[in-house]
Amino acid sequence: AQSVAQPEDQVNVAEGNPLTVKCTYSVSGNPYLFWYVQYPNRGLQFLLKYITGDNLVKGSYGFEAEFNKSQTSFHLKKPSALVSDSALYFCAVSGNTPLVFGKGTRLSVIA
Amino acid sequence: DAGVIQSPRHEVTEMGQEVTLRCKPISGHDYLFWYRQTMMRGLELLIYFNNNVPIDDSGMPEDRFSAKMPNASFSTLKIQPSEPRDSAVYFCAIAGGSDTQYFGPGTRLTVL
Numbered sequence: 001a002q003s004v005a006q007p008e009d010q011v012n013v014a015e016g017n018p019l020t021v022k023c024t025y026s027v028s029g030n031p032y033l034f035w036y037v038q039y040p041n042r043g044l045q046f047l048l049k050y051i052t053g054d055n056l057v058k059g060s061y062g063f064e065a066e067f068n069k070s071q072t073s074f075h076l077k078k079p080s081a082l083v084s085d086s087a088l089y090f091c092a093v094s095g096n097t098p099l100v101f102g103k104g105t106r107l108s109v110i111a
Numbered sequence: 112d113a114g115v116i117q118s119p120r121h122e123v124t125e126m127g128q129e130v131t132l133r134c135k136p137i138s139g140h141d142y143l144f145w146y147r148q149t150m151m152r153g154l155e156l157l158i159y160f161n162n163n164v165p166i167d168d169s170g171m172p173e174d175r176f177s178a179k180m181p182n183a184s185f186s187t188l189k190i191q192p193s194e195p196r197d198s199a200v201y202f203c204a205i206a207g208g209s210d211t212q213y214f215g216p217g218t219r220l221t222v223l
Contacts, residue, residue, distance in 0.1 A: 032210065043115075043202055043214035044154075050212075090154065098144065101210055103153045 001047045002027040006102035014110050017064030021076040021105045032094040033074040035065055038104075039087045047089075050074060057098045061085070081109045117203050122220045129191040132218045134203030135184060144212060145178055145188050146202040154200030154202075160186065193222045 004025045013019045025031055032051055036044040048059025055067045063075045076089060086109045092099040116135040124130055136143065144159040158168040160180045168178070175194070180186040190197055200219050206212040 034211065036214075039198075039219075043216050044204075044212075046211050048211065049211060057200075094210070098142065098156070098159055098206070101154050 002093050002095045002097065002100050004032075004091050004100055004102040006089075006105045008105050010106045010108065011105075012110060015083055016080050018100055019078050019081040019085070019107065019109070021089050021091075022105060023073060023074045023076065023102060024072050025091070025093040026072065027037045027093050027095040029095050033065070034092040034094070034099060035059065035063070035069060035074075035076050036090040036092065036101075037061075038085050038090065044090060047076070081107075083109045083111050085109050114213045115203050117201075117215040117218050119218060120216065121219045122222075123223065124193055125223050126190050126194055127192045128222075129189065130197075130220060130222075132188040132190075132203075133184045134188075134215060136203075136205045139184075140205035142184050142206040142212075143180060144188050144202075144204040144206070145186070146204065146214075148201045148202060149199045149219070157188070166173070167223055174181055177201045192218075193220075195200075195222045 034049045035047040037047050038044045047063050048057050050067045052059045058064045063078050067075050069075050088104045088106050090104045091102040119168050145157040155186045157170045158178045159188045163180045178188045198221050200217045202217045203215045204212040
């Protein structure tokens with residue numbers, strides 16, 4: 001069975017500082033890995049995905065994520081956080097079945 | 112949100128009443144998913160369809176919940192009778208396979 005873990009319920013970062021939101025996964029076979037963002041009163045929005053190829057994936061709004069097979073991780077990163085990045089972030093994994101989502105990490109960027 | 116229309120956006124009802132949530136995908140897709148989101152339980156997959164056929168409904172919490180997809184452009188999630196613990200935000204999402212899912216804006220359900 002596939003699963004994904006987001007070890008942090010909350011991440012706080014100062015505006016302008018780099019941010020990292022952690023995700024580890026478990027799946028048999030090659031994983032499809034995703035990050036989604038949810039702003040208040042909105043549905044989940046696709047940010048980026050890793051299917052194959054370069055381990056560093058670039059997505060929307062300046063976000064990127066690095067696939068690390070040996071550590072089974074897919075951490076979300078951004079070099080310089082904005083207050084507007086404050087939201088709920090979900091990591092998701094897919095093997096041969098539809099996506100399995102993590103519990104989400106709430107990111108707060110403080111001005 | 113643009114690829115999926117959900118209605119109503121907000122629903123307030125009383126315990127025991129029937130509730131029907133609607134999903135209308137705009138773009139072509141093979142898969143349709145219904146999720147429920149609460150603070151306590153996070154995001155839960157309730158059921159998903161492939162080419163209008165229900166594939167896995169193991170996430171449907173009880174027999175009070177049912178879902179249909181009569182055609183590729185419409186799906187409903189029904190709760191009968193509704194209970195206060197059903198209060199949540201219900202999302203519909205579409206996908207072209209085990210790939211990117213696109214979510215609707217959700218329906219916020221409050222059962223009094």
